[in-house]
Amino acid sequence: MTSAGAGQSGDIPAIPRGTILLDADGTIIEWSPEAERLLGHRPQEMVGRPLSSLLVRPDPAAGPGLPHAPPHRGGCLVHLRDRTGQPVAVEWWMCPRPAVEGPATWAVFLAPTRDTYPCEFDRAILDALLTESPVGLHVLDTDLRLMRFNVASPGMRGVPAEGVVGRPAREVAPTVVTDTAERLMREVLSTGEPVIDFVQPGYPPADPHDEHVFSLSAFRLCNPAGEPLGVATLALDITERHRYRARLELLNDASMRIGTTLDLARTAEELAETAVGRVADAISVDVLDSVYRGEAPEPGPVPPEMTFRRTAFRTTGAAGLQPAYAVDEKASYRFPTPLTQCLADLRPRLIRKVEDGAWLAHDQLRADRIHAGRVHSMMVVPLAARGVVLGVATFYRSVTSAPFDDGDLTIAKELAAYTALGLDNARRYTREHTAALVLQNSLLPGRLPVQNAVEAAFSYLPGHAGGPWYDVIPLSGARTALVVGDMAGHGMRAVAGMGRLRAAIHSLAALDLAPDEVLAHLGDLVLELAAEGHPATANDPLEAQPTTATCAYAVYDPVNRCLVVARAGHPAPLLALPDGHVVPADAPSGPPLGSGGPSFETWETELPEGSLVALYTEGLVGGAPEDSANVARLRRVLAQQHTSVREACDAVIYAQLSGRTEDNVVLLLARTRVLHDDQVASWTFPSDPAIVATARTLAERQLASWGLSDLVFTTEMIVSELVTNAIRYARGTIQVRLVRDRSLICEVTDCSSAAPHLRHPRTTDEGGRGLLLVARLTDRWGTRRTRRGKTIWTEQALPSSAAGIPPATPDAGQVS
Incomplete structure (x- = not known):
């Protein structure tokens, strides 16, 4: 046992220890709970017993067991018996407690032993933290x-x-x-x-x-x-972990930010915006000039003489690097340089130290810019997708002190892959867009047909190649059809669908069907187109078959000044009257073509001479509803007085469009004309064979008054055949009308709805030659239904010597 003075108190471990208080004879007078936990003896069992009764006697063979010197650190090692009689090794400290009166008592401290002493353990921990951690x-x-x-x-x-x-x-x-x-x-x-x-x-x-x-x-x-x-x-x-996380975030941003549009320049700019400040201090993006035209380069290496176009260049404010070529400037690369080598084997180049490159001597302009901008490291990465090279991206470091490393090159290749895919999508779109525009322009009328019913002009501003169309179609009886429509969707399929609809409209117009019937047949055709195209495009969302279309169809008759309108999901035409009022052609808006739904309805009105009819697509008013400010502005422009329809058309475009729009814009304007009484002659006869001669005589007199004596013989034959057929096959009155327009129009109307059939009789047949004769004597002939029956009409070209032919101003058009 050792006694620890004040100077040795620090050796007592700072862990829970048992405390025992002894009197001067060594008898226990106090036993602490810690001592009970250490040895198991209870206080009531130990108080009054000598502490020496717990000591384990040493082995006689081991010597007296008395230490020759006190321990260097800690207490004395002794063995005490626990409550079960088993020896327990403990460390022992003992110090006196003097009393004011009477004998002194002794305090004994017991603690469990350890293989390593606490102070040495703590020092080892501290040394490791300060020298090895x-x-x-x-x-x-x-x-x-x-x-x-x-x-x-x-x-x-x-x-x-x-x-x-x-x-x-x-x-x-x-x-x-x-x-x-x-x-x-x-x-x-x-x-x-x-x-x-x-x-x-x-x-x-x-x-x-x-x-x-x-x-x-x-x-x-x-x-x-x-x-x-x-x-x-x-x-x-955590530098490496931080870099790894930053690279993951960069790639995630790149996947969302690069290739968001189908525009080559914007895709290249998105790469520059993503990389500068995070990977490089500056970046330049060059794209093959042929890619701008939508052409696909040949797979494999690119020869150095190929022409590139600088598509994007971006730098941090502190970099100070000036581009060797301006954006949108065309150039070829000098040989040999890292750029030409990169394109030769389609592998990226990592130049850790630019100043060590002998290649700078082969491209002096680029070398001067690099030295002036203090560029010390660069990477050259090809932009390749789907097996073809589209361009090159060059990354520069001048402000950032660390050179590019392999990790940076990996990131650059990933960014280049995203960019190349976006560029190739844009290239394919450019190619299809160009082809679609060419096809679209070939399917649309370059100029409007000559006719006397209206003075027409149009403006067509293509945005995305799609399905808008317009038409002015001359009809029988000097009437004219005005058509504007829009096939849903963009691209080649929408253009092709538009072409089929336009051809169908011409065919239906030739049958002289009413506007609502024309739209009904068109709706059936769009449904058939959708059914035909669906299996082929189910797995190709970029080439989806258009399934709906909108259309406004109007027919104007210059004889009775009647306008008949029907529309299928299309904006209502606007009517600008000569007195300055502008009203909509309030035809019920039927469903878009191809969407099914209720049948179409027509709307009729009588227009004064000089009224302006405006048909347009939604792109002209930005897709706004008919009560919007855009439509109100359009009405104000139409209400103004314009010297010509072409001038009115330009005024509308100037007012409605502040810049180039991505939507297709079609505007068709038509100013109405009137065929006056001196150009039209009409007679009504009973169904009596005796009136055939009277009809011929009246027709002869009318032609003589018009100075068309050269057409008397053929016209008499036509009137005679048509009136005779009407008397033979129909009941009720018969109307004969002659119209002197750009051609001589002869019409016979009866009360029968049965259409005549042109036959080709044999030489032995006694009849069936009437309509065949009419067809041979006229330029055109046909049948149209009326409310009371049918009308058979013919047209004959006026002789060149005819005087007083009504003038027809050539209709104007504009495609931008």
């Missing part, structure tokens, strides 16, 4: 001066202690201990609340030329009285 440990005093640090940490490895200990942490690592970090440590000192995982980039003293990212944690150090002594910080270098 990969985690940076820094101990600061209350003034945030560095007092201890881990010499093995990555940020302080190799830094001599005598040069930094005692200095403010802000001076030791100014880029790491920033204002924010210093404020957080002072808050830890004042509040005692620890800071965990505060991310701080900076340049540590052990590596002042490369930026590292640290995860900092801090907690307060206090003395036993709870007074602050300083702050301990733990710094974990």
Whole structure:
């Protein structure tokens, strides 16, 4: 047993220990709960017993067991019997407790033994933390001066202690201990609340030329009285983890930001916006000039003489690098350079140190820009997709001190892959868009047909190649059909669908069907087109078959000034009257063609001469409803007085469109004309064979008054055949009408709805030659239904010597 004085009290371990109080004779007078837990004896069992009764007698063969000297550290090692009689090794300390009166008592302290003494264990932990731990440990005093640090940490490895200990942490690592970090440590000192995982980039003293990212944690150090002594910080270098996470975020951003449009230039700009500031200080993107035209380059390497177009260039404000070529400028690469080598084998080039490159001598212009911009590292990456090269992206570093490495090259290749895919999609779209525009223009009328019913003009502004169309179709009886429609969708299929609809409209118009019937047949055709195209395009969303269309169809008759309108999901035509009022052609809006639904209805009105009829697509008013401000502005422009329809058409475009629109815009304007009484002659006869001669005579007199004596013979034959057929096959009155327009029109109307049939009789047949004769004597002939029956009409060309032919101003059109 040893006695520990005041100077040895620090050797008593700071762990739970049993306390026993002995009187002067060694009898136990107090037994603590800790002693009970250590040995199992209860206080009531031990008080009054000598402590020596618990001592385990030493083995006689081992000697007397009395130590020759006190232990160097800790207490004496003794063995005491527990409550079960088993020996327990404990460490023993003993010190006297003098009394004011009477004999002194003795305090005995017992503690369990360890293989390693506590002080040595604690010192080993402290030594490991300050010399071997990969985690940076820094101990600061209350003034945030560095007092201890881990010499093995990555940020302080190799830094001599005598040069930094005692200095403010802000001076030791100014880029790491920033204002924010210093404020957080002072808050830890004042509040005692620890800071965990505060991310701080900076340049540590052990590596002042490369930026590292640290995860900092801090907690307060206090003395036993709870007074602050300083702050301990733990710094974990997470640079690689941070870079890996940043690269994942960059690639994720690239997947969402690059290729969002089908525009070549915008796709290249998206690459530059994504990469500059995160991968490179500057970037240039060059695209093959042929790609701009939608052409697909040949697979494999690209020869150096190929022409490129600078598509994008971007730099940080501090880089100061000037481009060798301006955006949209065309150029070829000098040979040999990393750019030509990259295109020769389709592999990227990583140039860690630009100043070491002999290739700069082969491209002096680029070399001058690189030297002036202090570029020290660069990467050249081909933009290839689907087996073809589309361009090259070049990444530069001038402000960032670290050169590009293999990790940066991997990121650049990923960005290039995203960009190349977007460029190829844009190229394919450009090719299809160009082809679709060519096809669209070939399917639309370049100029409007000559006729006298209206003075017409149009403006067609193509945006995305799609399915809008317009038509002015001359009909029988000097009437004219006005048509504007729009096939849903964009691309080649929409254009092809538009062409089929336009051809169908011409065919239906030739049958002289009413506007509502024309739309009904068109709706059936669109349904058939959708059914035909669905199986072929089910797996190709970019080439989806258009399934609906809108259309407005109007027929104007210059004889009775009647306008008949029907529409299928299309904006209502506007009617600008000569008095300045503008009203809509309030035809019921039927469903879009191909969508089914109720039948179409017609709307009729009588227009004064000189009225302006406006048909248009939604692109002219931005898809706005009919009560919107855009439509109101259109009405104000139409209400103005214009010297010509062409002038009115231009005025509408100037007012409605502030810039180039992506929507297709079609505007068709028609100013109505009237055929006056001196150009029309009409007679009504009873169904009597005797009136045939009368009809011929009246027709002869009318032609003579018009100066068309050259057409008397053929016209008499036509009138005679048609009136005779009407008397033979129909009942009721018969009407004969002659119209002198750009041709001589002869019409016979009866009450029968049965259409005549042109036959080709044999030489032995006694009849069936009437309509065949009519067909041979006329330029055109046909049948149209009327409310009371049918009308058979014919047209004959006027002789060139005829005087007073009504003029027809050539209809104007404009395609932009």
